[in-house]
Amino acid sequence: MSKKIAIIGGGIIGCLSAIKLRESGFAVVIVEKNKIGEESSWAGAGILFPLMPWAYSSEVYSLCESSSKFYEEFSKKLVQETGVDPEFFKTGMKLIEPKNLEEIQKWSKKNSYEIKNSTFNKSSAILFPFIAQIRPPRLMKAISLYINKIGIDVVENTELCKINNKEKILNKWGTKKGDPVEADYFLVTSGAWVSMIRPEYKNIIYPIRGQMIQYKASSLKINHILYFDGFYVLQRKDGVIIAGSTVEEVGFDKEIKSDSLNYLKKKAEQVIPALKNILVENHWVGFRPGTKNNIPIIGKDIKYENVYINSGHFRYGITMAPKSAEIINSLLVESKI
Template identity: 45%
Template sequence: MNQKVVIIGGGIIGCLTAIELVKKSVEVLVVEKSSIGNEASKAAGGVLFPLMPWNYESFVYGLCKNSSKYYIELEKILFDNTNIDIELINSGIQILPPFNNDEIVNWCKNNFIEAEKSSFNNHKTLLIKDIFQVNPPKLMRALKIYLKKIGVDILENSEVINFEQNYNKVIACDVKDFGKVYGDKFIIASGAWSSQINEKLSKFVYPVRGQVIQYEKSDIKLKHIIFRDGTYILQRKDNSIVVGSTLENVGFSKENVEESINFLNSRAISMIHELKGLKIEKHWFGFRPGTEKNKPIVKVDDFFDNLFLNTGHHRYGITMAPHTATSLVDYVTC
């Protein structure tokens, strides 16, 4: 029997989950309160690697590894179908001191990742190889076009405010100013807002604001992503330089971004002195779906047996999305 699955949220998690469902011949509707990719997913830096995996439980890296393989295939599919280059680049990450060399080298060895001594602007650095980056705004733009091409229905500017239930089954979701949307199965992929539609998640998923800045174009050329102590600097294909990102526990507040912009600017200049004097051309922020220890929630709901959760990817949702989308789809379709 043909099943209809309703996905609530059209960020990277909702979009890749939709693609994986279509591969299994499932009919999919994505309900999005704003527009596809407009929140955390578009705001991301696009590094396809957990920035300091040696600081996390191995489970976190397990969800991230091989992500670039998925994106290499997706890049081609998206380009063939949309003509949009998602700017997947194998740039590696160059770590600036101070860092614990032995800890990182051992971690890399244990995870079969190549790392070697290198240098940058007179610093002795460590280069971790085969780390990819992608351009998130382009990725999300291409995904929206591709989803439509493969037959996914998309309802934008439509906020799910409630579920209609019959004991432990969700029958429909109530969409503000639209009405009821019926389905056989429902997936919450609503990022930082997930607990607003499923209160039980409020203990586990919370917003963590992240700020990013972008400098005006210059002659500076970066061969690798440059990283020091939580801050990364990367270059897009058009040469623009992007610096990310802050971790701010301010709820959904959009106030007081000046301080975070100044913080990133001074961190970036301390890492690459040539950035001093360049204008900050753009800045933006997003609300990550924060979770303890960066462990996403990918499972069937504890009460409703046709409601599934794919949320809480915190700092690494672009990287983890391929893995959690395929795992969740296995639960949904089994």
């Protein structure tokens, strides 16, 4: 009989891990406190590469490098299987007024990525033609339909509690509703909320709020992801333009204030002044699972033998999810419990 694994949290990390583990023959259930894909994985911009890759460690880079290729193929499969298009497309990214040209050139040469000198509205720029984007709300919608098709069980509106167990091996994990979840293995993918059920991870994985705005579709066309002074603006296939983001350590505060709207508009309009005449139709917040230097925790729990963690992907969880899922799958396939 297949070993059963219960995955706690149905964001991009939980869902892609579930797909990999199902493909390896595990019986998989995702337990989600709300609905699949409605937290950080819904809120992101969907840029499939670090914004300044030369500034990160090789650990971050190795989790990111094959992402675009994965999503290009996976998106085709999702369209075929679910009819929902996650809108993968390789728009490339323009870094406007780069400050550290030499470092960027060195990085691109070392890693064999083509970059091109360019301009944007009379400013100097560098184009990274290989950078792609995906639309997170649509990606998560398609994935939620796909996981049902491949036999992954999903239990929504069910919140796991803090573990209350003296043994090193768990076979049940309590829920707030009462009935525990039973499994051979547990995988924690609860993003910014990890320390609420595994307090040992407090200050290791913590919420970092990000806010974004969306401008209504208009005749304005943007060909690339534009990145200027720590801020990006990009366009979806239907013409809406999104801009962001903030990086704030304020806990789980969801309140949206007018001063942040003004800040986001000011930054976006610095990049594209014509946005002044377009209506902002949406403004949202998401809680990234923050970690030091963007490096996630992928491996066995500090305390429990049959509990694993795949969380803390901070700013690049959509990008890192495929490789992280591969790593956690290998660890669980090799596990001897």
